[in-house]
């Protein structure tokens with residue numbers, strides 16, 4: 211089952227090579243705070259299917275010792291979105307420890323929304339919100355002053371620091 215394709219694609223955001231990781235999303239023009247920049251679309255899957263995908267991805271990345279990329283979004287109690295599909299350009303948006311956007315789940319749809327005024331050409335980033343389990347799998351190269359070195363949701367930063375980690379810079 212597919213979610214609806216994004217209709218705002220390409221309006222606020224364009225995709226090109228990023229210093230953070232692979233391709234990233236960049237502001238195509240000045241974006242005011244609270245703008246819905248793009249919809250995060252994908253296949254609707256059950257929580258069970260999502261668990262399987264996550265386990266498989268983690269195992270695969272351990273073998274390759276590469277940075278992992280998991281594209282699962284918690285939609286509601288029953289379903290997740292698996293955004294790892296060619297028709298979801300929003301999957302290219304990178305994580306940052308100092309993001310200028312966030313994801314917002316409303317009525318079964320996921321949006322990437324600006325939390326600051328974003329200038330034309332700036333890279334658009336949001337907090338992936340990964341939990342602290344398997345933190346070693348995802349190193350962060352966002353370059354922010356407050357970067358903790360790994361892709362970990364800010365909710366878990368205190369826990370991470372209690373474990374004896376400091377910000378890299």
Ligand SMILES: [Zn+2]
Pocket residue numbers: 306307308350351352353354356357358359360
């Ligand atoms: Zn970072």
